[in-house]
Amino acid sequence: MKKKRVAIFSLTCCAGCQLEVLDNPELLDMLEHIDIVKFPIAIARNEPGPYDIVFVEGMVTTPGEIEIVKRIRGSARFLIAIGACACYGGVPTIRNMLPQREAESIVYGDRNEHIRSIKPTGVSEYVKADYLIHGCPINKDEFSQVVKALLAGKLPRAHTHSVCVECKAKGNKCLFNEQICMGPISIAGCGATCPSNGLACYSCRGPKEDANVDEFIILARKQGYLDAEIRGLLQKFACTSKYKKYLECLDGEK
Amino acid sequence: MAVIKLDHITKIEGHGSLIAKVENGFVSEVEMRAEEGVRFFEAFVRGRKFHEVPILTSPICGICSQAHVLASISAIERAIGVEPSQQTKEMRELLNIGQYIQSHNIHAHFLALPDYLGYGDAIQMMDKHGDAVRRALKFKRWASSFCTLMGGRDMHPVAAQVGGFTHFPDKRRLSEMLKLLKELRPEAMKVAELFGSLQYPKFKRKKPYGSLSADKGYPLISGDITIGSMTFKPHEYKDYIVESIKPYSPSKYSLFKGESYFVGALARVNNNLPRLSDNAKVAISHSEINFPNDNTFANNFAQAIEIVHCVDRAIEILENANFKKEPWDLKKIKVNDGRGVGTAEAPRGTLYHDYTIRKGLVESANIITPTVQNLNCIEDDVKAFLPGILEKDEKTVTMELEKLVRAFDPCCSCSVHFMKI
Numbered sequence: 001m002k003k004k005r006v007a008i009f010s011l012t013c014c015a016g017c018q019l020e021v022l023d024n025p026e027l028l029d030m031l032e033h034i035d036i037v038k039f040p041i042a043i044a045r046n047e048p049g050p051y052d053i054v055f056v057e058g059m060v061t062t063p064g065e066i067e068i069v070k071r072i073r074g075s076a077r078f079l080i081a082i083g084a085c086a087c088y089g090g091v092p093t094i095r096n097m098l099p100q101r102e103a104e105s106i107v108y109g110d111r112n113e114h115i116r117s118i119k120p121t122g123v124s125e126y127v128k129a130d131y132l133i134h135g136c137p138i139n140k141d142e143f144s145q146v147v148k149a150l151l152a153g154k155l156p157r158a159h160t161h162s163v164c165v166e167c168k169a170k171g172n173k174c175l176f177n178e179q180i181c182m183g184p185i186s187i188a189g190c191g192a193t194c195p196s197n198g199l200a201c202y203s204c205r206g207p208k209e210d211a212n213v214d215e216f217i218i219l220a221r222k223q224g225y226l227d228a229e230i231r232g233l234l235q236k237f238a239c240t241s242k243y244k245k246y247l248e249c250l251d252g253e254k
Numbered sequence: 255m256a257v258i259k260l261d262h263i264t265k266i267e268g269h270g271s272l273i274a275k276v277e278n279g280f281v282s283e284v285e286m287r288a289e290e291g292v293r294f295f296e297a298f299v300r301g302r303k304f305h306e307v308p309i310l311t312s313p314i315c316g317i318c319s320q321a322h323v324l325a326s327i328s329a330i331e332r333a334i335g336v337e338p339s340q341q342t343k344e345m346r347e348l349l350n351i352g353q354y355i356q357s358h359n360i361h362a363h364f365l366a367l368p369d370y371l372g373y374g375d376a377i378q379m380m381d382k383h384g385d386a387v388r389r390a391l392k393f394k395r396w397a398s399s400f401c402t403l404m405g406g407r408d409m410h411p412v413a414a415q416v417g418g419f420t421h422f423p424d425k426r427r428l429s430e431m432l433k434l435l436k437e438l439r440p441e442a443m444k445v446a447e448l449f450g451s452l453q454y455p456k457f458k459r460k461k462p463y464g465s466l467s468a469d470k471g472y473p474l475i476s477g478d479i480t481i482g483s484m485t486f487k488p489h490e491y492k493d494y495i496v497e498s499i500k501p502y503s504p505s506k507y508s509l510f511k512g513e514s515y516f517v518g519a520l521a522r523v524n525n526n527l528p529r530l531s532d533n534a535k536v537a538i539s540h541s542e543i544n545f546p547n548d549n550t551f552a553n554n555f556a557q558a559i560e561i562v563h564c565v566d567r568a569i570e571i572l573e574n575a576n577f578k579k580e581p582w583d584l585k586k587i588k589v590n591d592g593r594g595v596g597t598a599e600a601p602r603g604t605l606y607h608d609y610t611i612r613k614g615l616v617e618s619a620n621i622i623t624p625t626v627q628n629l630n631c632i633e634d635d636v637k638a639f640l641p642g643i644l645e646k647d648e649k650t651v652t653m654e655l656e657k658l659v660r661a662f663d664p665c666c667s668c669s670v671h672f673m674k675i
Contacts (some may be wrong), residue, residue: 012291014667015267016316016409023398023408024365031377042364044264044374061291082315091313094298136313137409162320179584180377197406197413198420198582202309232303236310 004052004151005024007038009072011065012120013090015041016137017083018057026144031129033151048073053150056129059085059092061120073127078150081122081129084136084237088206089120089137093239096120097247121240133154134205135190136237142189158187162208163201167192175200180220182233185211206238213246255282258640260652263659264583265365265375267317268666272632272659274640281640284633287660288505289308290670293444297621304330304611305584311607311621312410313393315668317360318351319410320401321600322607330416332594334614335463336587337448339580342418343475344571349404349414350474350598351564351571356397357601358519358557358564361663362449363390366554369657370452388446389441393561396438400431400568416579418582425577431503433571435565442502442562443537445504449558450541454551455654459638461548461631462510463521466599472522472529472563474599483512488593491576491606495622505669506626517603519556520547531566550635551661557601588612600624623668632662 019040021027021217039045055074060066073079084090096119123129133142150155163183167174172195177183179200186201187208194201207213213234220230231250234243235239260272269289275282299310307330308323315322324346331338340344364388365377373379380387398408403423405411413421462482466473478485479494486494497506509515523530524546530538538545543555593610603624610617635658643654 010269010469012293012667012670014313014316014319016319018282018311019316019360019409020269022360023394025395028377040262040264040269041267042265042375044379045635046264059291061293065291090294091310092293092298092301094654095294120291131534138317193407194412196421198416199406199412232306236306251324 003033003035005050006036006053007047007049007051007076008039008040008055009068010037010056011056011068011086012061013058013083013085014141015057017086018042020137020140021055021082021143024140024143030144030147032055034147051076053078053080053083055080055251056086056123057091058081058124059120060091060123061118063118066126069123069127071253075128076140078155079123079127079147080129080131080133081124082138084204084206085120085124086129087134088122088241090237092120094235097235097241116121119138125240131158132188134187135205139153141191158209160209162186162196162211163190163192163205166190167195168179170196172196177223180218180225182216183218185213187199202233202236204237206241207243211242214244217246223230255650256265256463258651258655259661260548260655263473263656266416266660266664266666267315267370268664268667268668268670269607270659270664270666272636272655274287274636274655276640276644279641279644279667280332281637284636285500285502286629286636287503288629288666290504290666292299292504292670296621299616299619302616304334304589304614304616305587307609307616308380308415309410314621314623315600316409317357317667318353318602318605318665319596320349320405320414324350324597325605325607326477326609327414327416327596327600328598329594329596329609330597330611333592333609333611334587335418335590335592336417338418341577341580343411345404345419345577346414347475347573348568349401349411350570352401353406354474354601355393355561356401356563358561359390359393359397359445361555361601362445362557362561363387365663366657368662369653369660375554377583389444391437393445396431398432403427405663415582417584420579420582422577422579428572428575428577432569435569439461439565439569442565446534446555446558446562447536447540449555450537450543454549454554454615455639455657456549457551457635457639457642457658458548459550459635461634462513462515463524463546464491464510464515464517464604464627465522465525466597466604467525468529470529472526472567476597479597479604481515488597488606490597491622495627497622499628505629505666507629508622508627509630514634515627516550516631517624517627519560520550520553520555521603522599523556523559530559531563532607534563535567539564550658552663553663557663600665602665603627623665625662625665625669628662628664629669632659634666
């Protein structure tokens with residue numbers, strides 16, 4: 001069977017998700033079924049499309065990057081966003097909540113005319129992504145599962161449960177009342193890495209589909225968190241996700 | 255006039271391009287550009303809680319995330335007046351060493367080595383150089399497991415926090431890792447042998463070398479700063495290092511007293527030679543390459559030497575380690591107002607994080623990454639190196655320039671993070 005033609009594109013990011021792909025223990029096995037023709041951090045090859053599968057890491061934060069994702073979409077059978085940046089813009093979306101004038105005065109001052117920067121978002125703002133692999137960074141096992149599903153010619157099934165389920169499955173001590181854990185509203189797939197290491201989940205993966213954010217806010221208020229603090233909890237890695245409408249409501253001190 | 259353009263150089267971290275203009279055999283202009291978008295880290299951490307800073311700044315870089323976490327923690331602790339326990343310091347040193355072995359190994363074998371053996375990538379090297387690649391994979395696997403064990407995750411570690419650690423490595427897992435590392439010690443010497451015997455281009459340019467320095471031990475997290483012949487305290491950095499903006503790139507470029515300077519493994523080895531481990535010194539003696547050294551390409555060998563040193567240092571710490579649970583409780587951390595400058599030697603050079611904390615929140619932040627410090631040096635090195643290879647064919651000139659850029663182990667994502675008022 002002919003190998004699938006795979007490309008990895010990297011937009012503005014820390015390149016960590018590319019490194020997670022490079023570090024995947026199953027990469028050499030995968031190479032028996034896929035031909036990676038573009039992988040900037042690892043190989044010199046840089047072939048143009050069409051591609052069977054494209055993995056995109058990084059946020060869209062320049063006009064040039066909008067053109068790149070549109071071009072990729074046109075040349076890829078499957079476009080998979082990898083990592084928090086490609087899914088929801090990543091941690092720099094924290095600044096998206098600032099009114100534009102205020103953001104400009106802090107960050108641009110009176111110089112930097114050559115900086116062409118737009119509010120960072122994930123790729124889905126501009127093109128349809130066939131699947132999102134969440135997390136900062138992505139989880140190696142999850143990446144492997146996605147590749148296997150695609151090799152079988154289908155899209156992987158998205159997780160419908162929360163990080164809580166993975167945490168309970170590991171028998172972890174629940175941190176919700178100690179450190180206000182975002183596990184209950186965050187999409188599963190990481191194996192509850194942070195709570196397993198004694199740190200409450202901070203939702204680098206973003207919300208699960210039917211996350212009960214309203215209830216999370218009520219419980220956080222009961223624990224004594226001010227609305228400005230609750231906004232801080234939701235305003236981290238996935239500010240352009242469905243958390244966005246809550247960030248707008250929680251504006252202002254209460 | 256001829257223009258040499260290396261567009262979106264592969265096998266470096268992030269997006270970088272090099273443009274050199276040549277007139278009558280003379281290099282008139284060199285631009286080393288980061289082609290990333292700007293992410294504004296120092297802007298969006300303003301107003302955030304002090305303990306969120308490590309998690310928010312770790313994603314500046316995927317390959318040296320541990321360095322950002324350690325430097326930001328050090329800065330915040332100095333700002334708010336928290337002194338970490340001796341055990342915490344040792345665990346942080348181990349986390350840093352795990353990062354070194356991971357990062358140097360990846361850079362040396364996967365990013366740099368293919369050039370010297372005539373391949374496009376390490377996977378293509380498997381047939382003829384399988385031993386070297388498999389050795390690299392063994393180190394990568396060990397380092398990844400060790401970083402996960404110490405930091406909770408192999409990238410963007412979460413267990414290391416302001417005040418201490420949220421998780422403590424299982425004793426049995428630690429002894430397993432120690433046993434595996436001892437088996438890897440002779441392999442580290444082979445890595446040094448390989449990189450000590452590669453045919454590097456002949457090049458020499460005198461320049462100041464910047465790194466942490468200390469009287470005892472090979473400093474990778476804290477110490478004074480030495481650049482050239484000057485030594486100063488971390489909080490004095492602004493008196494010596496000046497950052498500027500150039501119109502052709504969104505990254506910052508820094509100078510030391512008006513001069514470009516080098517940070518990274520070569521700088522650390524040049525500045526701290528006597529404090530390397532015995533095996534590291536032996537590895538140097540087996541090569542024709544000596545230190546102090548002014549050939550930028552020797553940075554690749556310096557990284558291999560540091561792998562040997564780090565293996566030795568990790569074994570030294572692990573053999574005597576007895577980590578007890580020191581529970582971390584955010585609510586018990588006493589938070590004063592203040593400013594703190596924290597440092598860490600990321601694998602590719604000195605990293606500075608500078609925070610002012612007021613009422614537990616970040617009032618202002620400044621971050622200087624290694625590659626910001628190396629960009630001017632790359633340009634000056636290219637200006638000096640290029641004339642000597644101009645008569646060669648285009649393919650060779652491109653390859654030699656790529657080798658030079660890769661020798662810096664540049665991290666373009668790190669160099670574009672900034673905010674400037």
